[in-house]
Amino acid sequence: MLEIFISILFGLLTLFLVSLFNQNFIKNRKHLAPGPLRLPIFGNLLQIAWINSKEPHVALSKLAEVHGNIMSIQLGSVYSVCLNSFEVMDEYLTKHEFSDRYFNAWIGERSFHKRVGLVFANYPHPFNQIRRFCLKNLKDLGFGKREKMHSFIQAELVDLVNELKSSVKKNNGIHTFNNFFNLPSLNIVWSMLAGTRFEQNDPKMLKLVKMVEDFAASLSLANGVLLAFPEWKDWFPNLTGMSTQRKCFKETNDFFQEFINERKALGIYKTCPENLVDNFLREMDAGMADSENVFTEQTLVTIMSDFFMAGSETANSTLSWFVLYLILNPKVQSKLQKEVDLLVPKGTLPDAELEPKMHYVRATLAETHRMASVVLLGIPRATTEDMICGTFLVPKGTNVIANLHGIHYDKSYWKDPENFRPERFLDENGNFKNDPRLRPFGFGKRACPGEPLAQISLIHFITVLVQNFTFLPVPDEPLPSMDPVCGVTNFPQVYRALVKCRC
Numbered sequence: 206m207l208e209i210f211i212s213i214l215f216g217l218l219t220l221f222l223v224s225l226f227n228q229n230f231i232k233n234r235k236h237l238a239p240g241p242l243r244l245p246i247f248g249n250l251l252q253i254a255w256i257n258s259k260e261p262h263v264a265l266s267k268l269a270e271v272h273g274n275i276m277s278i279q280l281g282s283v284y285s286v287c288l289n290s291f292e293v294m295d296e297y298l299t300k301h302e303f304s305d306r307y308f309n310a311w312i313g314e315r316s317f318h319k320r321v322g323l324v325f326a327n328y329p330h331p332f333n334q335i336r337r338f339c340l341k342n343l344k345d346l347g348f349g350k351r352e353k354m355h356s357f358i359q360a361e362l363v364d365l366v367n368e369l370k371s372s373v374k375k376n377n378g379i380h381t382f383n384n385f386f387n388l389p390s391l392n393i394v395w396s397m398l399a400g401t402r403f404e405q406n407d408p409k410m411l412k413l414v415k416m417v418e419d420f421a422a423s424l425s426l427a428n429g430v431l432l433a434f435p436e437w438k439d440w441f442p443n444l445t446g447m448s449t450q451r452k453c454f455k456e457t458n459d460f461f462q463e464f465i466n467e468r469k470a471l472g473i474y475k476t477c478p479e480n481l482v483d484n485f486l487r488e489m490d491a492g493m494a495d496s497e498n499v500f501t502e503q504t505l506v507t508i509m510s511d512f513f514m515a516g517s518e519t520a521n522s523t524l525s526w527f528v529l530y531l532i533l534n535p536k537v538q539s540k541l542q543k544e545v546d547l548l549v550p551k552g553t554l555p556d557a558e559l560e561p562k563m564h565y566v567r568a569t570l571a572e573t574h575r576m577a578s579v580v581l582l583g584i585p586r587a588t589t590e591d592m593i594c595g596t597f598l599v600p601k602g603t604n605v606i607a608n609l610h611g612i613h614y615d616k617s618y619w620k621d622p623e624n625f626r627p628e629r630f631l632d633e634n635g636n637f638k639n640d641p642r643l644r645p646f647g648f649g650k651r652a653c654p655g656e657p658l659a660q661i662s663l664i665h666f667i668t669v670l671v672q673n674f675t676f677l678p679v680p681d682e683p684l685p686s687m688d689p690v691c692g693v694t695n696f697p698q699v700y701r702a703l704v705k706c707r708c
């Protein structure tokens with residue numbers, strides 16, 4: 206019996222060593238970027254988990270200190286390259302050859318198992334066509350223009366202030382921040398797609414909020430393993446969170462399809478289109494005869510889902526971090542209130558002329574973006590052909606990870622990255638100064654198309670929040686934790702605050 210056991214053990218050990226040797230030395234690795242030793246099956250996943258299982262971006266930054274800013278990482282079966290400095294991201298992510306997205310069977314679950322939509326559209330075709338359509342629509346519908354945005358956002362802000370006031374009144378001045386900014390963030394994206402907003406407590410809106418929250422909750426690290434082992438989604442659907450996700454994808458896609466059906470039945474889109482969906486339906490009709498037409502209903506459903514997933518979670522997370530930073534940095538909060546009180550009369554919003562004068566508000570937003578780095582590792586890119594980076598080969602189809610958190614926490618540049626210090630974005634005269642190394646919205650052709658919309662709405666939210674409230678720690682409770690909850694976006698843990706109305 207013992208002999209059989211020893212033979213099996215010996216066999217397994219030999220298999221392990223052969224595989225280890227093959228993975229690291231036999232395959233043609235000598236031209237590839239350096240990286241940590243790959244283990245059989247898991248590649249580098251175990252090392253990443255060993256270094257920091259809760260914050261993989263921190264583990265990648267640590268590994269990059271040893272292996273360099275262009276580093277090979279084997280994520281299970283997926284060969285990847287991780288970029289870790291501003292210089293390499295600025296040089297490579299702006300190139301055509303780095304402008305595709307990594308796509309696998311897991312990612313395809315949300316988009317009819319096809320590369321339709323915008324976020325994962327194949328580069329350059331149909332990406333160029335779809336992106337051009339989306340940008341033109343954002344522009345034509347007024348998103349990105351301050352005056353137009355003003356009217357869209359106003360209603361969200363009024364509701365937000367009332368909601369917070371009534372919550373603190375009910376709870377002796379205490380509010381628990383848990384996805385509090387989800388609803389207004391979703392509503393802004395919805396008004397872009399649909400041309401209208403939902404009223405508070407509209408059952409349809411509440412359903413949509415729940416779907417997006419369930420989806421975000423399902424994006425745990427256990428679920429992230431599907432990036433490395435997409436086939437596990439069918440082998441272990443419950444363990445990997447795939448079952449919940451499938452339900453979310455179906456519900457959200459059905460929701461969008463229902464709206465598209467309503468617009469089609471209404472028929473207004475043919476004569477006077479009112480929103481992005483109407484404009485898309487027109488493109489669909491115009492291209493009916495063209496077999497190459499990329500304007501299909503599945504593409505439209507996926508674009509809607511893309512904007513929801515990409516636009517609402519990010520704004521919700523940024524605002525949640527912003528309030529938390531204010532609680533922990535009372536001096537910043539009073540400086541902000543001073544500037545807002547001076548420039549923006551109570552009950553009004555900053556208009557297009559005032560906004561450039563709001564130096565401290567803009568600096569605080571920039572510092573919030575830097576410190577929160579809500580899209581920690583970007584959205585995975587892929588190379589369209591073999592590329593030489595420095596002296597290394599990055600083969601065609603490589604999954605490329607951009608460690609955006611790494612560039613925002615680079616000690617050699619920011620000096621004290623762990624401190625929340627908006628002043629780093631002010632010049633000697635107290636004027637806001639942008640920093641090219643602040644890259645929350647990414648790089649190049651695939652950079653975030655929602656940036657103008659996000660920036661304008663965030664400035665409005667910040668202004669109204671400090672205009673109306675002061676956020677403080679809850680007396681006799683430990684300070685809220687800065688430890689993040691990492692999924693695709695980076696969230697603060699649920700926290701409580703003492704909220705004082707400034708009315």
Ligand code: HEM
Pocket residue numbers: 298323324325336394511512515516517519520523579580583584645646647648649650651652653654655656658659
């Ligand atoms: C705080 C707010 C936001 C942050 C930090 C953020 C960040 C990002 C980042 C890092 C990327 C990947 C860029 C790259 O690959 O280089 C991205 C892509 C994208 N974002 Fe945003 N985003 C925000 C808000 C929004 C909003 C409001 C929308 C829509 C209304 C949006 C829609 C998208 C889309 C569609 C893409 C994919 C673009 C493509 O692949 O061509 N985002 N975003």
